[in-house]
Amino acid sequence: MSTPKIHRNLPQLLLKARDALLGHFRGILTHYGLTEQQWRIVRSLREQGPLEPNQLCDACQILSPSMVGVLNRMQMQELVVRERAPHDQRRIIISLTPQGEAVYDRIAPLVEAQYQLIEAAIGRDLIDQTYAQIDRLLSAPLDRVPAVELPPLDTED
Template structure:
């Protein structure tokens, strides 16, 4: 099984997520919330479906996470001005401040990964993984 690509990719993903979760623990932020804050920082005002796709969480789970984040004053909901059936999620000032602090943690992990993959291997791995995602 250790030679199967899917197993290797899943194992690396689990390791990286555990490392990141450990770094985020003092901030009290789960990985999913960090991904949501990051996605909203890049493109504030996302519909729930678009946000779910970007952060790799199903819609039902995302709704529960967003409920907690609204209660924590990290994000807020507003109706879509073009389609009242849709809800748009925005970063609050507190959420914007928090993601500013969390970006350093994510950058630190990125640098650690890059240092493990020297000589252009990181760029090659990114390309290979993107190719797999498009297949």
Template sequence: MSDFDLERFLPYLLNQAAEATSRSFNDIYRKAYGMTRTQWRVLAHLGRFGALTARQICDRTATEKTKVSRAVSSLEIEGWLARSPSPHDGRAEILTLTPEGQGVYADLGQQAKRYDAALRAELGPELTTELDGLLRRLIAKGGTDGAAQD
């Protein structure tokens, strides 16, 4: 008997906090645009950084390539994303948002900013910057391997 307490386990706490804080925002992009979380991430990254390849998105978001691949397909089908061949690498494709996709990004980005501000307001400015720092340290430490499961 190890008397291990899951409720004090840092990965568990982080996961619970992640789920608790993302719950209602999930509903927003899911109900308004029928988007999955991966789709939202891909769209947000392209909206923010412009043209990227799928691989770059994988690296930046630590997401499996199959997940990104499928998210890209569906975003393309929705008409929010366009592919063009990379001039430097015949295997890669440059991904960009269409004007419609940029509209979606603008809408959801606004809502996300408000949502984030509300969350941070509850903790206060000093604590949230502290929290950011802690989370980044944990993320950095986790390494750049595979991806996630929920």
């Protein structure tokens, strides 16, 4: 009987790579009193402009229930503001406040400098290849991959 091939745990490896890279940025964020999620929100709003909550969840890869709490804290810190959309009062738009813009302006150059240090340490070629491969993976038709058929649960205990 042959042993089935067990693939390396790709999701876990991606998380490990994320954590290894993110470790180089945490000190910057902590210095300015931001969490990683808050920085993703500030950066997304600065780069994309005001967004609806569902768009922000997608841009920042933050689940909606978590986003509510993060936005509440950011609003108390006066980093973001929630306003009704002028064309549809049922919709909410999230924007950076002037204070949120200022936080971005202070942090972004440090983040860019850290990227330069990472690039100098591991090489521009590896960075470019990594971006290219991640872009390929994200553009692959993963939504068309069927799910494996699950066996019935053994209910006898």
